[in-house]
Amino acid sequence: MWTFLIKDLLLxxxxxxxxxxxxxxxxxxxxxxxxxxxxxxxxGSEEEYDLDLALVKExxxxxxLELFEDHLRQTSDLSNNEIEELLIGVRAHLPVEGLxxxxxxxxxxxxxxxxxxxxxxxxxxxxxGNLDGALIIPEDYSFQLLADMYLNEPTExxxxxQADDQTMEVEILSNVIQSYLDHMNLHHAISSAGGEVEVxxxxxxxxxxxxxxxxxxxxxxxxxxxxxxxxxVLFLAATVATRTGIEKRENTFKRIVLTNSPPLxxxxxxxxxxxxxxxxxxxxxxxxxxxxxxxxSDHDITVWxxxxxxxxxxxxxxxxxxxxxxxxxxxxxxxxTGDGIFMMVIxxxxxxxxxxVPIYLLPNWxxxxxxxxxxxxxxxxxxxxxxxxxxxxxxxxxxxxxxxxIVSLFIGVKLYPKRGDVS
Amino acid sequence: xxxxxxxxxxxKGKTVVDEVDLYLDQGESVGLxxxxxxxxxxxxxxxxxxxxxxxxxxxxxxxxxxxxxxDLRKVLGVVPQEIALxxxxxxxxxxxxxGRIYRVPKSELESRIQxxxxxxxxxxxxxxxxxxxxxxxxxxxxxxxxxxxxxxxxILDEPTVGIDPQSRNYxxxxxxxxxxxxxxxxxYTSHYMEEVEQLCNRVYIMDHGKxxxxxxxxxxxxxxxxxxxxSVQPNRIDEEFLAAVKKIEGVRKVEVSxxxxxxxxKKVSNIVSELVNVGERHQVQILNFxxxxxxxxxxxxxxxxxxxxx
Numbered sequence: 001m002w003t004f005l006i007k008d009l010l011l012x013x014x015x016x017x018x019x020x021x022x023x024x025x026x027x028x029x030x031x032x033x034x035x036x037x038x039x040x041x042x043x044g045s046e047e048e049y050d051l052d053l054a055l056v057k058e059x060x061x062x063x064x065l066e067l068f069e070d071h072l073r074q075t076s077d078l079s080n081n082e083i084e085e086l087l088i089g090v091r092a093h094l095p096v097e098g099l100x101x102x103x104x105x106x107x108x109x110x111x112x113x114x115x116x117x118x119x120x121x122x123x124x125x126x127x128x129g130n131l132d133g134a135l136i137i138p139e140d141y142s143f144q145l146l147a148d149m150y151l152n153e154p155t156e157x158x159x160x161x162q163a164d165d166q167t168m169e170v171e172i173l174s175n176v177i178q179s180y181l182d183h184m185n186l187h188h189a190i191s192s193a194g195g196e197v198e199v200x201x202x203x204x205x206x207x208x209x210x211x212x213x214x215x216x217x218x219x220x221x222x223x224x225x226x227x228x229x230x231x232x233v234l235f236l237a238a239t240v241a242t243r244t245g246i247e248k249r250e251n252t253f254k255r256i257v258l259t260n261s262p263p264l265x266x267x268x269x270x271x272x273x274x275x276x277x278x279x280x281x282x283x284x285x286x287x288x289x290x291x292x293x294x295x296x297s298d299h300d301i302t303v304w305x306x307x308x309x310x311x312x313x314x315x316x317x318x319x320x321x322x323x324x325x326x327x328x329x330x331x332x333x334x335x336x337t338g339d340g341i342f343m344m345v346i347x348x349x350x351x352x353x354x355x356x357v358p359i360y361l362l363p364n365w366x367x368x369x370x371x372x373x374x375x376x377x378x379x380x381x382x383x384x385x386x387x388x389x390x391x392x393x394x395x396x397x398x399x400x401x402x403x404x405x406i407v408s409l410f411i412g413v414k415l416y417p418k419r420g421d422v423s
Numbered sequence: 424x425x426x427x428x429x430x431x432x433x434x435k436g437k438t439v440v441d442e443v444d445l446y447l448d449q450g451e452s453v454g455l456x457x458x459x460x461x462x463x464x465x466x467x468x469x470x471x472x473x474x475x476x477x478x479x480x481x482x483x484x485x486x487x488x489x490x491x492x493x494d495l496r497k498v499l500g501v502v503p504q505e506i507a508l509x510x511x512x513x514x515x516x517x518x519x520x521x522g523r524i525y526r527v528p529k530s531e532l533e534s535r536i537q538x539x540x541x542x543x544x545x546x547x548x549x550x551x552x553x554x555x556x557x558x559x560x561x562x563x564x565x566x567x568x569x570x571x572x573x574x575x576x577x578i579l580d581e582p583t584v585g586i587d588p589q590s591r592n593y594x595x596x597x598x599x600x601x602x603x604x605x606x607x608x609x610x611y612t613s614h615y616m617e618e619v620e621q622l623c624n625r626v627y628i629m630d631h632g633k634x635x636x637x638x639x640x641x642x643x644x645x646x647x648x649x650x651x652x653x654s655v656q657p658n659r660i661d662e663e664f665l666a667a668v669k670k671i672e673g674v675r676k677v678e679v680s681x682x683x684x685x686x687x688x689k690k691v692s693n694i695v696s697e698l699v700n701v702g703e704r705h706q707v708q709i710l711n712f713x714x715x716x717x718x719x720x721x722x723x724x725x726x727x728x729x730x731x732x733x
Contacts, residue, residue, distance in 0.1 A: 003520060003523040006520075007509070007512075010511075011511050011512065250506070250507060250508075250510075251503050251505045252509060254473050254507060255501075255507040255521065255568065256521075256524060257473060258471060258472070258496055258501055259521065259524045259572075260493055260526075261524040261525075265524075
């Protein structure tokens with residue numbers, strides 16, 4: 001088998017045009033597409049905005065806490081100890097304090113300038129257009145909010161967001177504040193249900209596109225790197241099948257059959273060769289894109305663990321698929337027909353797998369089908385991985401890819417012509 | 424040593440090899456002669472175990488090889504009609520790859536490669552890529568690859584197609600030496616009659632999938648022992664003249680070859696004068712006239728009414 005492997009790798013290496021297409025073309029495409037189509041995912045929008053928000057704080061938290069404590073002692077059935085414990089918890093996560101901290105957090109500070117003001121000044125500044133909006137925290141808001149949260153008493157006071165025009169900037173600010181409140185409500189609901197949820201400040205929504213807790217932003221160059229990598233590795237399977245067609249057409253395969261070498265050595269040599277080439281190709285694209293564009297410069301080494309794992313699994317899946325294609329090619333009477341069929345299959349995989357157009361642009365049902373293709377699955381998984389870096393994300397795709405490997409190898413072996421009876 | 428028994432192959436109902444019986448004794452050099460499309464390559468593919476016969480058998484030392492061709496493949500070296508080599512690899516790399524998968528022992532592989540390259544006269548060019556070779560050189564490497572595992576039987580399927588006369592002579596001489604000096608049994612297919620005449624002890628002539636004649640060269644030529652082969656060069660050839668020649672008593676076959684007419688006729692004394700008379704009647708002047716010794720080409724013409732290159 002190693003002899004076949006070495007032969008295939010040597011043949012690949014000798015075909016400089018193929019090497020250039022497989023390695024340089026995807027890298028070139030990543031660079032070109034990243035430069036031509038930046039901001040497709042909305043990244044960069046935060047740099048474009050410079051929002052000014054006035055913060056009017058009429059609420060005195062200490063007073064609100066005292067009011068809340070008195071109210072608790074008067075109306076609730078809780079013991080003194082329970083009240084003390086509850087107050088410790090409340091002090092640790094003061095909602096208005098959290099909101100102010102959030103608005104002044106480094107993530108938001110890059111594109112939102114928050115300035116504390118008196119109510120009248122703020123309203124005047126907004127009216128004059130000097131500010132995009134004003135957030136007014138009314139008097140005793142904290143007390144009423146706490147009463148609502150812990151004692152289910154309806155709130156009379158509400159946060160007030162004032163803006164002169166309904167502009168994009170105003171909408172963004174409004175969404176930022178609303179998403180914080182939603183998050184706080186969710187946090188309280190989970191805590192009330194008995195959950196022990198500690199939400200670190202950096203886990204708060206960041207007001208970027210595709211906002212989800214705990215995520216990092218996902219950029220266009222990252223998308224292109226992964227999608228082009230997945231696509232060109234997919235092409236590799238067809239390239240291997242084409243080479244089989246050439247070996248068949250030029251009768252070298254017949255000569256191999258005549259040597260009495262075990263039939264499957266040829267197939268496994270091809271499979272192993274494809275795996276090595278696919279893995280190297282994927283890694284070269286990932287590393288190359290990173291070196292050229294700094295694609296993963298915002299990430300630490302952990303992101304590479306997931307990238308390498310998925311690249312390995314994907315290369316295995318592609319190698320196994322190439323085994324099927326190799327066997328089919330040997331059975332087909334006309335290898336040109338095989339080339340055409342395989343290229344068509346790969347183009348379909350590429351389209352529904354989101355390698356040509358971003359997955360989110362596709363209809364939901366197509367996205368779901370796309371994720372059944374190895375390339376679509378790897379693309380979706382790595383997009384998620386880059387945002388969360390949570391290893392649990394990789395488990396199911398790894399299992400699915402392994403199943404694809406096993407099933408494809410089984411089919412490849414079953415279809416492989418016995419004793420060299422090629423068509 | 425190797426024989427085929429009623430070997431038949433049909434594709435989509437069309438029989439391309441029809442009950443072919445042939446045998447090769449150890450150390451023999453046997454020719455398989457026939458025009459393009461006669462079924463030679465299909466027969467070779469079946470003998471080589473690359474193609475399963477529709478019916479019939481291929482036996483090595485009386486043992487059928489159809490179900491299990493492993494033993495046959497061990498002793499068989501096959502030189503296909505096509506150049507079955509990796510163009511992007513050098514001659515040496517091709518030989519090394521095929522030597523390894525032929526399981527030539529590692530300790531012997533290098534010397535075996537060099538010996539084989541010596542035989543085909545390409546030792547100096549071994550590091551060059553096949554794609555840089557001429558057609559004749561490629562054919563020589565094609566043969567070398569089949570010799571790596573020291574086969575007892577060498578099957579060559581039209582190994583000289585499309586190459587220059589120098590390479591052709593080299594290959595023929597090489598095959599002759601392998602047969603005579605190393606005792607390699609040779610089955611040589613060709614549609615070049617002179618190659619088979621030069622190399623082979625026995626000949627099978629195939630046409631339309633059937634063996635139509637077999638035997639030693641002299642046995643085959645004896646088919647024409649009662650006939651003369653006459654080559655005539657007239658100043659012009661027209662249909663009426665040809666028709667008149669065919670009507671001459673004793674004429675069996677008439678075949679136009681370029682500016683000449685080849686005639687096979689019964690050994691009769693008046694054929695020459697009859698030809699002159701026919702020429703005068705049709706205002707055709709006979710420029711040249713030659714009585715030839717019969718060749719296998721003439722035998723084929725006699726048997727099929729066609730030449731080998733038709």
